[in-house]
Amino acid sequence: MDWEDCYQKNECPWDKGSPSPGLVDFLEAECGLVPGTVCVPGCGSGHDVREWVRHKFHATGFDISPTAVELAKTKMAEANVEADFQVADFLAETPSARFDWVFEHTFFCAIQPEQRDRYVESVLRWLKPGGDYLAVYYLLQEDGGPPFPSDQDEIMERFTPKFNLKREWVPRSYPNRTNLELMAWWTPKP
Secondary structure (H helix, E strand, C coil), X not given: CCHHHHHHCCCCCCCCCCCCHHHHHHHHXXXXXXXXXEEEECCXXXXXXXXXXXXXXXXXXXXXXXXXXXXXXXXXXXXXXXXXXXXXXXXXXXXXXXXXXXXXXXXXXXXXXXXXXXXXXXXXXXXXXXXXXXXXXXXXXCCCCCCCCECHHHHHHHHCCCEEEEEEECCCCCHHHCCCEEEEEEEECC
């Protein structure tokens, strides 16, 4: 998929105009978290990045689309919050610094399925040892894509060799995704 073309044409049906409801609830419920650095790959227009910042984290959003990054910067200025946004290929690049958290919202289902093992390695590359990986996975079985089909069994199979699962649950979601998302909180295995 040509993500840059989608953003230039403003054809972004995945952008719901607000942060992931699951993330909002998680950050409200886990109010004792020590704020640290957060990497948000595939950040799009930055709704989730701004939610982390609202909870006192230093969040950086990364997207492969320069137009998405510019849109995120504009929305950041409008919201009067401070966050970083950068053009980067999460799957290919090595960060200049690693993060306390990696948070993804439906990034896993947006990439080609043959890139998913590479994605697991990328999370480890961008995350500090002992850091936390929080994800909202979109569970679909429809052919085509993106989003591409994924399910809980595949997610567990790909991540459990390298991560310990702290918790998983069905989060509150956007209305068209009710009961189609899985949220998981992982830590890398030593």
